[in-house]
Amino acid sequence: MAHDAIRELVERVTYAPGYTKAVGTRVESAEAGYVVMSLAKTDNLLQANGFFHGGVIAGLADHAAGGAVTTAMPPGRFAVTVNLQISFLAPAKGGSLIARARALQVGSTIGVARVDVVSVADGAETPCAIATVTLRGVAFPAR
16 A cells, blocks of 8 residues: 555544544554554643543554554454553653554454554653554445
8 A cells, every 4th residue: 555545544534523533633644554643732631630631642542553553454444442451651741642553463353553652842752651452453434
C-alpha cells in the first residue's frame, strides 16, 4: 500500500464521527505498521487536578494502536481492540499528548501493538504511559 493510501486509511477512521473526532485526535504520521497521533489539551479532557485524564490517555493509545495494526493487516480489514493493558508512568501535565504506536505482530485476524505516550510541555517530552494492545481484524465498515 502506498504511503499516501496508508495515511488516508488512518485519517478515514480517525476523523469519522465519533470519540476521536470529538476530542480532537490528530494523525501526525502513518506508515505500514507505525502511526503517530496527538491530542491538544482542552479543559474537557482533564481530571480535577488539571492533568490529562487517564481515560483520555488510554483512548489515544488505543486508537493509535488500532491505526498501526490496521495499516499492517490485509486490505479490507480493520483492527478493533480485544485487550488493552496500560501502565501510567507520570502525570500528563503538558499542553499535548503524542502517542507512537508500532505493530509488533500482525496476522490475518489478530495483531499486537506497543504504544508509547508522552506529554509535551515547552517542547520537552515526558513519558506518561505505555500500552500493549491486542486487536482483532474485522471487515472494514462500508462507507
